[in-house]
Amino acid sequence: MAAEPEEIGWPSNYFNYFTEVEERFQQARGTGLFLMSPLDWALVEAWKNAGVPLEAVLRGIDAAFEKWRAKKKRNQNVNSVAYCTQAVMLEAQALAGVAPARSGKESSAPFSLEDLQRYLTANAEQIRRQEGMAEIAAAVEHAASSAATLYLDLEDLERRLTALEDKMIALVRSRQTEEHLLEARRELDLQLRPYRGKMTAPQIAMLEKRYLERRLLESANLPRLSLFYLR
Numbered sequence: 001m002a003a004e005p006e007e008i009g010w011p012s013n014y015f016n017y018f019t020e021v022e023e024r025f026q027q028a029r030g031t032g033l034f035l036m037s038p039l040d041w042a043l044v045e046a047w048k049n050a051g052v053p054l055e056a057v058l059r060g061i062d063a064a065f066e067k068w069r070a071k072k073k074r075n076q077n078v079n080s081v082a083y084c085t086q087a088v089m090l091e092a093q094a095l096a097g098v099a100p101a102r103s104g105k106e107s108s109a110p111f112s113l114e115d116l117q118r119y120l121t122a123n124a125e126q127i128r129r130q131e132g133m134a135e136i137a138a139a140v141e142h143a144a145s146s147a148a149t150l151y152l153d154l155e156d157l158e159r160r161l162t163a164l165e166d167k168m169i170a171l172v173r174s175r176q177t178e179e180h181l182l183e184a185r186r187e188l189d190l191q192l193r194p195y196r197g198k199m200t201a202p203q204i205a206m207l208e209k210r211y212l213e214r215r216l217l218e219s220a221n222l223p224r225l226s227l228f229y230l231r
Contacts, residue, residue, distance in 0.1 A: 016110055017048050018228050024058045025081055028065040038218075039191045040081040042211035048228065050206060052092050060088030082195035085203065111230050113151050119230045120144035123223045130222060132171060136164050140225065154227060161225040169213050172220045184215050 021044050022036055036044075047057055064084035078084075111119075121144045128137035143150060143160065150157040173181075188211050196204060217224060 017054050018044055020054060021057050021061070021081070024061050025084075028061050029078055036081060037191070038214060039188075039207075039211055042214050043081055043085070043207050045214075045228075046203070046206040046210045047088065049210070052088065053095055056092035056095050057084075057088050059091040060084050063087040063091065080195065082192070082198065085195065085198045089200075089203075113147060115230060116151055116227075117144055117147045119227075120147060123225060126221070126223050127168070130220060133168065133222070136168055136171075139164055158227050161227065165217075165225040168222055168225075169216055172216045172222065176216070176219075180219070184212055184219075187215075188212065 018041070025036065025040075044057070061081070061084045064087040065078065067087070068078060068083075120140055124137050124140035124144055127133045127140060140161075143157065150160075188208060192204070192207070199207070214224070223229075
């Protein structure tokens with residue numbers, strides 16, 4: 001009797017998306033000391049937000065490195081997850097025909113209620129230290145104090161935190177000078193140049209958006225609020 005197809009969820013463990021991608025890339029590259037760059041994190045975030053299944057990303061990384069080894073390009077190190085983009089997209093397309101509809105059942109969170117409370121409290125304190133962010137800090141503080149209730153529906157909490165993060169990004173962007181914004185785009189173009197040929201225009205647009213948003217928050221010493229960053 002043929003084995004039943006493996007169930008593919010989106011993603012198979014909702015809040016371990018980043019961690020599992022990073023670990024698989026390190027394993028495939030053969031060096032556990034390698035740290036993903038801001039561009040890598042922005043790309044993974046773009047995949048996650050676009051609904052690319054975790055399984056597709058992991059399989060794509062493996063496939064890209066198999067191809068790299070077959071071509072014996074050992075003198076050309078793979079230094080970015082972006083190298084795996086085409087393989088990831090091919091795996092996502094392959095899975096699209098076999099993935100079952102997503103059920104209402106969620107994976108259990110890989111963090112405790114206490115971890116969640118500490119994460120929200122620390123983020124609220126960091127936000128409050130920045131000028132003009134009192135309203136957002138208060139909202140995150142409220143989430144921390146209500147963590148016991150919010151923990152029962154983490155997907156809804158993720159939506160709330162994403163909305164607050166969008167507000168932060170809009171505020172920071174409004175305070176940036178034209179020169180600062182231009183500098184960020186120049187840096188992005190430099191990092192992205194070797195990989196543009198591996199991505200479609202929509203993929204590049206999504207990656208650019210995520211990278212620039214991430215850089216804006218870092219420049220203002222503001223945290224990411226998504227539960228994906230609770231590691």
